[in-house]
Amino acid sequence: MGAIHAKMEPSYICEKFAFSGLSILCDYTRGTNKTMMIPSDIYTRLNELIIDVTDVELTECSPHWRSQPQIVSSCQIWFVHKGTAKLELNGETCRIGAGHLLFLSKGQKFEAASDSAVPLIFYTVSFTYRTLLRKTDKDYVYRAEGEAFPLNGEVPIHNHQPQVHYLFEQLYGCRKGNDGGRGQYRLKGLLHELLYLVAVELEDGINQQRNGVERTVEYIHQHYTKNLPLEELSRLAGFSPSYYSRLFKKLKGLSPNSYMTKLRMNRAKELLVYSQGSYYEIAQYLGYKEESYFSRMFKKETGYSPTEYVKMSRTIVVAMRHSFHGDFLALGISPHAAVMARGSEVSPIYNQYEGMPLPILVDGKSSMDDLVRLKPTLILCDDEWAKLNKELTHVAPTVTIPYWDIPWRERLYRIADLVGRRKEAKAWLQYYEQKAEQASQRIKANIGDETVFVLRIVGGKLRVYGMDRNIGSTLYQDLKLTPPENVRGIKWRKTITLEELPDYDANYVLLMGSPHKKDQKMMRKLIQSPQWQALTAVRHHQCVDIALYPWIDYSASSHELVIDEVVRIFAPEEQKSQKSSNN
Missing domain, CATH: 1.10.10.60 (Homeodomain-like)
Incomplete structure (x- = not known):
């Protein structure tokens, strides 16, 4: 029987199979602390070994067969063809059934017994191996079994049972060949093919395990507020409850609960x-x-x-959306740290904080590392940042406030609730509504119901702003200025062609450009076009260039600054008299 001998009844033939090395499923079953090997590492390590088959046996046992306790004298691979075997390995118990492989290492304490009414039939392959010790320009130096064999423990075969069984039959058939080197070479080839199939099976098994666990992780994220019994999760994963629990902890570092x-x-x-x-x-x-x-x-x-x-x-708040600066400023506080936009897009609002927040760049790994080091107690972000930075939501409680989907007044209240400033938000909005009403009256006194149109050049295209957001919400809702008729149907913004420009003719045009080459090219084309020259605002010299900020921002303080800018443009004398009366 080679390395492991068992006393059997005369009518049975005894054979063994030996597999030494990789354990993943066995480790989970027995609860050992071995590290799961990545399949690519298995192939690399197997490539560095020289393996020789020393014995192949086939064992057929009675239903009550039991071996004597012994020490494994060489590396072995067992393959159970029929029945079930109960094994004691170094004091730990495991059962392997038909279609399972077991790798045994030299020196293991071993005892086996048949564990079913079906007669136990198994193959055993005994082998030796040499490990690559070092490699030079001229030679390779090997050491006999210098490192542990890369496969160890139990490996259930699910996808390649017929091929594995065929290989063991071939190995057993070649064991007594008298053709010298040819037979040994054939044994080596068969064993290498067997090891390859095992590695593939393990690779598939690891993927199945991960996929099963990930299915339950997704389910837990969707239903964690409900009672989720372990049995329900394990069924979803496709494993037994005990195995699933151990596997989940192995992969996630925590139990499911x-x-x-x-x-x-x-x-x-x-x-x-x-x-x-x-x-x-x-x-x-x-x-x-x-x-x-x-x-x-x-x-x-x-x-x-x-x-x-x-x-x-409420002590260490980090704002990860630059448009939130205007809301914090209106509430009279500054975040501990805040994200900044790049270059020309930096809002002047950022510089108005009394206590300047620590700057965080809008992108880059180093800035994310800075965020981790800050150890904030609250991260405030929009849904776009949260989606792109899921791995950072564990740094601190992360509250997502939609930037695109809610009005700025609602956002101000949400931030105020987070930092305990609800009363301040209410007071600021009362002040803002009063200021907007007074500004509207002064502007109306100057220009009446003359129409005002906002045009921006961005990305080399023309963009019109509508009624509900950004510049439009301040001009047309808060200040009650009159838009061109075609603007009334635009909620936020719309890209138009140069040919469509006359459809938005107005008494006043507020024009926003940028230093980008594509935008400068479009600006020259626009100004030289007959469509532009024919606009009422252009013919009456009532076209005003405006900057990106604060006009484009959508926050509380930026809208207050826009009101000041609009008064400066349309009612400069009233603004001067207002300042004089304040002084």
């Missing part, structure tokens, strides 16, 4: 600082029946009670 708790606590951090719900309501939403239990879990996870966390969370 701990992973779900972490998601709940991260969401709790956001709700505590963002929502207006009571602790009881937050606990219920997150799937906890009792507020007291939720509080204990929260403190265990964060080190703070919910009340302590709410107070602490």
Whole structure:
């Protein structure tokens, strides 16, 4: 029987199979702490070995067969063809059934027994190997079994059972060949083909494991506020509950329950600082029946009670959307750190903070590293940043406030709620509405219902601004200026051609350009065009160049600055008299 001998009844033939090395499924089953090997590493390591087959056996056992305890004397590969075997390996128990392989290492304590009514039939291949020690320009130096064989433990064969069985039959058939080197070479080739199939099987198995776990991770993210029994998750993954639990922890570093708790606590951090719900309501939403239990879990996870966390969370706030600067400024505070736009796009609002926030560039890995080092208690961002930086949401509770989908006044209130400034937001908006109303009256007194049109050159194209956002929301809603008729149907903005420009004829044109070559080229084309020359505003010399900021920004303080700019353009005398009266 080669390295492992067993006493059997005369009517049975005894054979073994030996596989030494890679363990992934076996490790999970027995709960060992071995590191899963990446399949590409298996191929690399196998390529560096010289392997020689020393014995091949076929063993057929009675239903109650049992071997004597012994020490494995050489590397072996077992393949169970029929029945089930119970094995004791270095004090640990595992069962392998038909279609499973087992790699045994030299020196392992070993005992085996048949574990089913079906007679146990298994193959054993014994082999030696040499490990590449070093490689020089002239020679390769090997050492006999210098490193552990790269395959170890149990490997269930799911996708290649017929091929594996055929290879063991061929190995067994070649074992007694009298053709010298030719036979040994054939044995080597068959063994290498077998090892290749095992590596492929492991590669497929690892992918299946990861895919199964990832299915449940996605499901947990969608339903973590509900009760998710382990049995339900394991069914979704396609594994037994105990195996799934060990596999999940192996891949994710946490048990399924701990992973779900972490998601709940991260969401709790956001709700505590963002929502207006009571602790009881937050606990219920997150799937906890009792507020007291939720509080204990929260403190265990964060080190703070919910009340302590709410107070602490407002100390280190990082704003990851530059358009939020105007909202913080209106609330009378500055974030601990804030993202900045690049170059000419830097808003002057950033420089109006009394306490300048630490600058974070708009992109780049180094800036993200800076964010991690800041250790903020709250990250405030828009949905675009959150989507592109999912891996950073673990740094701190991350609250996403849509930039494109909600009006700026609603956003101001949301930020105010986060930093405990609701009253300040309300007071500032009252001040703003009053200022807008007064400015509207002064401007109307000068230009009446004459129309005002906003045109921007960006990306080498013409863009018209409409009624609901950015410049348009200040001009047409807050200041109640009159737009050209075709602008009324535009909510935010619209790209037009030069030929369409006469459709937006107005008494006044506010023109925004940029230093980019493509935009400068379009500006020259626009000014020289007959469509531009025919506009009422151009013929009456009522075309005004405006800068990018604060006009293009969509925030509380930027809109206040726009009001000042509009008054300067359309009611300069009223603005001067207003300043004189204030002095």
